[in-house]
Amino acid sequence: MSTTSKDRLRLWLKVLKATKAVESEVRENLRREFATTLPRFDVMAALVQHEKGLKMSELSGVLKVSNGNVTGIVERLVEDGHVLREKVEGDRRANLVRLTEAGKTEFSRQAEAHEGWIAAAFAGLNPDEVQGIAESLEAVARRLENGGKS
Incomplete structure (x- = not known):
């Protein structure tokens, strides 16, 4: 394995470590400050983007999880x-889910706090570093989404 390959492997491990640390912090803050979970926050975040609501299967697709995972959270x-x-008109097996006004208000509170937690987690980086890292990670994601082609 070349030095470049080893450096890239180390980078991947550092990305994972940082991701786990930030996620752990967010999970704990959601639990402590809002008595909620990250999956519930994620469902509300998806629904706030779809004002008219989503079918359960669509919500699962947006979140990239199984219908079974989403059902309990929605309950x-x-x-x-x-x-x-x-119920979805014309499809008695399908359910449409959407945020209530109370849900929108609660999500707004949680999202504001979440933004602050993320800002604090990345406070040690200057704006140019943030931009550079974001662009680099986006380039990796885009290349992989395109089947490994740039």
Whole structure:
């Protein structure tokens, strides 16, 4: 393995370590400050982007998780009054889920706090470093999404 390959492997491990550390911090802050979980936050984040709501299968697709994973999370959000679940006209097996006004308000509070946590996590980086790292990671993602081609 060349030095360049080893350096790239080390970089990957550092990206993973940083990702796990930031995610752990976010999970703990959501639990402590809002008595919620990251998956619930993620469902609300997806729904806030789709004002008219999403079918459960669409929501699973957006989140890249199974329908079974989403069902329990949605149930809890319904119980909390943050999400409405409605039957889809013409498809009695499908449910449409969307945020309630209370859900929008709660998500707004959580999202504001989340933004602050992320800002604090990356506070040691200057704007040019943030931009450079973001562009580099985006280039990696884009190349992989294009089947390894630039």
